[in-house]
Amino acid sequence: MSAPLAPSASTAPLAPPHAPVRACARTVTAAELLDFALRTAADPAVIESLPEGRTWIRLDGPGGSEAWVIGWPPGTGTGWHDHAESQGAFATARGRLREHSLAVRLPSEGWRSLELAPDLDRSRSLGPGTGRAFGEHHVHEVLNESEAEHAVSVHAYYPPLPLIRRFSRSGRVLTLEQVERPADWQ
Numbered sequence: 001m002s003a004p005l006a007p008s009a010s011t012a013p014l015a016p017p018h019a020p021v022r023a024c025a026r027t028v029t030a031a032e033l034l035d036f037a038l039r040t041a042a043d044p045a046v047i048e049s050l051p052e053g054r055t056w057i058r059l060d061g062p063g064g065s066e067a068w069v070i071g072w073p074p075g076t077g078t079g080w081h082d083h084a085e086s087q088g089a090f091a092t093a094r095g096r097l098r099e100h101s102l103a104v105r106l107p108s109e110g111w112r113s114l115e116l117a118p119d120l121d122r123s124r125s126l127g128p129g130t131g132r133a134f135g136e137h138h139v140h141e142v143l144n145e146s147e148a149e150h151a152v153s154v155h156a157y158y159p160p161l162p163l164i165r166r167f168s169r170s171g172r173v174l175t176l177e178q179v180e181r182p183a184d185w186q
Contacts, residue, residue, distance in 0.1 A: 028063040028158040030133035034089035036062050037131050037154040040069070041093035047152050065158035072097065072151040077143035080167040080174065082106065086157040088138070091131030095151025099124050099132065101140035106174075108137065116172045126153075139167070139174075 061067035
């Protein structure tokens with residue numbers, strides 16, 4: 001079983017880069033997801049229930065969203081990915097995480113490799129009690145750059161993740177490598 005956002009070594013053929021969105025109880029805003037992630041990240045009982053290591057616990061988020069508490073050993077990261085049609089948010093509970101993102105919306109299908117324009121890269125550091133929300137098709141990677149400190153974060157998505165597209169990056173070239181479905185990480 002791989003972590004919900006950990007790079008996968010699978011060599012299975014790629015599935016089509018789209019999937020139907022599952023119906024949820026109501027529309028949940030990115031602000032609500034961020035509020036949930038921040039409140040949950042501040043809850044010692046939830047955070048301390050996560051065993052140390054590259055581990056995760058699935059939670060029910062607000063309004064039918066899904067959430068994850070994720071452990072980040074030193075030097076671990078997600079690799080470049082997006083969350084398809086889901087918007088999301090994450091908050092750091094312990095340690096410090098770095099997010100690298102792209103200020104561009106990628107096509108949802110019909111491509112395998114794209115050359116990125118200059119000046120699309122963004123980077124931010126998120127310490128305990130800080131977080132960020134994002135919209136659909138947000139492309140990023142999240143890293144624990146510490147050499148010694150374990151980090152913990154809370155992530156929430158609405159609608160629940162229909163898929164995750166994984167990318168490799170070489171300079172300005174972004175290549176679609178794999179599409180994961182919920183069965184791959186649950």
